[in-house]
Amino acid sequence: MNCVIRRQVLYWVRYIHVKEALRMKYLIANSTAEVLEFLKEAGGTASILAGGTDLILDIESGKKKADTLVDVTRIPELKKIEEVDGFLEIGAAATLTEIQKNPLVRKYFPSLAKGCKTVGSSLIQNVATLAGNVITAQPAADAGMALSVLDPRFVLVDEEGTRECGVDEMYAGFGVSTLDSGRTLMTKIKIPLPNKNEAASFQRLELRKSLSLPMLNVAAMASIKDGKFEWVRLRMAPVGKGPVRAAEAEEWLVGKEVSAETFKKAGELALENANPRSNPLRGSKEYRESTLPVMVRRALLEIATQLNVMEG
Amino acid sequence: MKERLVTTVNGRRIERYVDPSMRLVDFLRDELLLTGTKIGCKQGECGACTIIMNGTAVLSCIMPVMKAMDAEILTIEGLEKDGTLHPIQDEFIKGGAIQCGFCTPGFIMGTKALLDENPSPTSEEVREELSGHICRCTGYKKIEEAVLKAAERLREEKDD
Numbered sequence: 309m310n311c312v313i314r315r316q317v318l319y320w321v322r323y324i325h326v327k328e329a330l331r332m333k334y335l336i337a338n339s340t341a342e343v344l345e346f347l348k349e350a351g352g353t354a355s356i357l358a359g360g361t362d363l364i365l366d367i368e369s370g371k372k373k374a375d376t377l378v379d380v381t382r383i384p385e386l387k388k389i390e391e392v393d394g395f396l397e398i399g400a401a402a403t404l405t406e407i408q409k410n411p412l413v414r415k416y417f418p419s420l421a422k423g424c425k426t427v428g429s430s431l432i433q434n435v436a437t438l439a440g441n442v443i444t445a446q447p448a449a450d451a452g453m454a455l456s457v458l459d460p461r462f463v464l465v466d467e468e469g470t471r472e473c474g475v476d477e478m479y480a481g482f483g484v485s486t487l488d489s490g491r492t493l494m495t496k497i498k499i500p501l502p503n504k505n506e507a508a509s510f511q512r513l514e515l516r517k518s519l520s521l522p523m524l525n526v527a528a529m530a531s532i533k534d535g536k537f538e539w540v541r542l543r544m545a546p547v548g549k550g551p552v553r554a555a556e557a558e559e560w561l562v563g564k565e566v567s568a569e570t571f572k573k574a575g576e577l578a579l580e581n582a583n584p585r586s587n588p589l590r591g592s593k594e595y596r597e598s599t600l601p602v603m604v605r606r607a608l609l610e611i612a613t614q615l616n617v618m619e620g
Numbered sequence: 621m622k623e624r625l626v627t628t629v630n631g632r633r634i635e636r637y638v639d640p641s642m643r644l645v646d647f648l649r650d651e652l653l654l655t656g657t658k659i660g661c662k663q664g665e666c667g668a669c670t671i672i673m674n675g676t677a678v679l680s681c682i683m684p685v686m687k688a689m690d691a692e693i694l695t696i697e698g699l700e701k702d703g704t705l706h707p708i709q710d711e712f713i714k715g716g717a718i719q720c721g722f723c724t725p726g727f728i729m730g731t732k733a734l735l736d737e738n739p740s741p742t743s744e745e746v747r748e749e750l751s752g753h754i755c756r757c758t759g760y761k762k763i764e765e766a767v768l769k770a771a772e773r774l775r776e777e778k779d780d
Contacts, residue, residue: 334623334640334686357684361664364643364682377640377684405676429752431667431730434676435683518751519665 333376340385340465343378343493348467350376352490357381358401359436361428362444374490386495389413395498400439404451405430407438416501419510419527423454429518439494442478445485447546448521454510456551457529457541458499466492479550505538506531509610511603523590524600526578527551528607530561532615537561542574542607544600546590547582554578557604566617571608575601627688629654630698638685645669645680647688648695656696656725660754667753670726671695677733679752696725699732707777708732708770717766719757727753731767739775743768 335354337343347354355374357363358381366372380386386401389410396416398407407413408424427433427441427450441451442462461472464487473486480486487494502508508529512522525545531538540561543551557577564570584596612618622637629652638647643662648654648671660668662681669681672694699706708731711717718724727750734741734749741749746767747760755763 331621332639332641333621334684336686336689360684360687361679361682364684365663377686379684379686381687428664429667430749431670431677431679431752432664434678518748519754 331375334379335376336379336382339383340493340495343380343383344465344467346376346378347491347493350378350490352488354378354490356489356493358440359403359432361432361436362440362446380493388496391501392498394501396501398438398497398499400494400496401437404433404436404438404441407451408433417458417499417508419508419529420451420454420458420499423510423527424451426450426512426514426522438497442497443485443487443489443494445479445481445483445550447482447548447550448525449545450510450512450522450525453525453527453543453545453551454508455497455499455527456543457508457527459529459541461498462494463496463498464492465495470495472498475551476553481549502529503531505533505615507611507614509607509614511607511610513599513603521589522546524584524596524603526600526603526607528604528611530608530611532566532612532617535566535617537564537566537570540574540608542578542604544578544582544604547584547596547600552581554581554604556580566608566612568605568609571605572601574608575604578604623686625686625689627691627693629693630695640684640686642685643681644671644683644685644688647685648680648693654695654697658722658725660722660726665754666723666726667730667750668723668726670729670753672729672733675733675736677730694729694732696728699728706732707773708735708767711766711770711773712763715762715766715769717758717762723753723755727755727763731770734767735771735774739771739778741767741771 335346354376357377357379381401386399388399389402390397391412404424404427408421413421438451441449456475464471464473478486511526513524514520514522528542530540540558542554542558544554545551557574560577561574582600584593586593623640625638626635645659648657658668660666664679664682669679670677671680673691708728730750730753746764
């Protein structure tokens with residue numbers, strides 16, 4: 309008897325599951341206006357889909373819910389990468405491959421190209437987007453990390469209009485964005501073009517070169533004048549929520565001479581803001597605490613090398 | 621709710637009503653019976669399901685079927701011509717770059733996309749471009765050699 313009931317229950321569970329799957333709608337938007345229209349119609353139960361390399365798996369595992377997917381990858385305006393009024397503008401549907409191969413990105417922000425090139429594998433990069441890398445808000449996201457120190461502004465559009473957001477306003481928690489993909493569309497990412505005395509770097513510690521999440525990654529951007537740091541933006545992950553600012557090190561570095569000693573001290577100070585945990589995939593807390601200062605040193609050295617202040 | 625899908629697979633125009641929650645790999649295998657494309661991890665981590673969509677190598681296992689709308693898709697079945705294997709397939713066989721064969725369709729499609737874009741890749745570029753494919757038998761060396769041989773042959777054929 310028990311067996312019969314169990315079978316009946318299993319049947320219903322399966323029936324409901326299949327029903328639910330069949331309820332999913334897939335809409336291909338041709339313009340930003342159409343995206344907003346589709347999102348409004350769904351009343352918050354839809355989700356914007358770009359590359360989908362994380363979203364599809366998250367929906368299947370039940371981590372995320374959406375009964376309508378709005379594909380934004382065919383909106384021409386969202387695919388553009390161009391220089392506009394002192395900014396590099398990257399459309400939210402541009403893939404990581406398109407970004408890393410783009411001559412403007414390579415010219416102005418080689419560290420961003422490097423970050424995009426380390427996400428998953430080239431097969432992932434062929435469909436995944438930089439906007440998606442930020443919105444999935446995984447603390448290990450390499451492209452989002454490389455981007456985070458470039459002072460990016462995220463252009464968001466919803467029913468109420470258009471607004472711009474900075475890095476710290478984007479991350480709500482581990483894997484949680486402040487952006488509600490059921491209501492808001494990111495259209496592009498604007499990055500101010502660097503001055504001659506500014507450069508950026510992205511460093512990564514990993515087990516293998518491909519298909520492996522970083523044990524640590526560090527991104528930095530700095531302005532150097534007369535052999536001294538004018539300002540430094542330094543972020544590290546995954547040591548907390550999103551790209552974590554090494555605020556102590558940033559403040560201390562201002563006005564300091566560009567030297568190996570300075571890099572070393574900055575590396576030590578970075579630990580003040582980092583809380584790396586032991587993780588079977590990423591290594592022990594002790595190991596990650598000993599290697600983080602090295603990554604910071606490498607990042608700063610690379611910047612100094614790019615600006616011809618020091619030899620690499 | 622089923623959605624109308626119009627796509628081109630291996631040169632054949634296809635129109636079907638599909639469940640949009642389906643992955644592209646399941647559509648290819650279960651609906652079109654093109655079982656040459658393999659499912660390894662179904663997580664986007666092994667490369668076995670690689671196909672070419674609009675000239676780019678992509679993972680069909682983490683791709684919603686509707687992404688194929690109006691696209692040109694090429695699977696391993698579309699490579700041979702009139703019973704003759706594609707030079708890449710041929711070189712994989714000749715060079716012993718195949719053992720169990722499960723990863724091979726993915727590797728070959730990845731190679732095709734690579735050589736279409738870059739006909740003369742260096743060993744380094746081959747390794748880098750194919751790093752998203754996992755093979756548990758061959759140890760990769762023979763695969764790399766087969767890719768470089770195929771590249772050479774394709775260049776020669778083009779010159780003729």
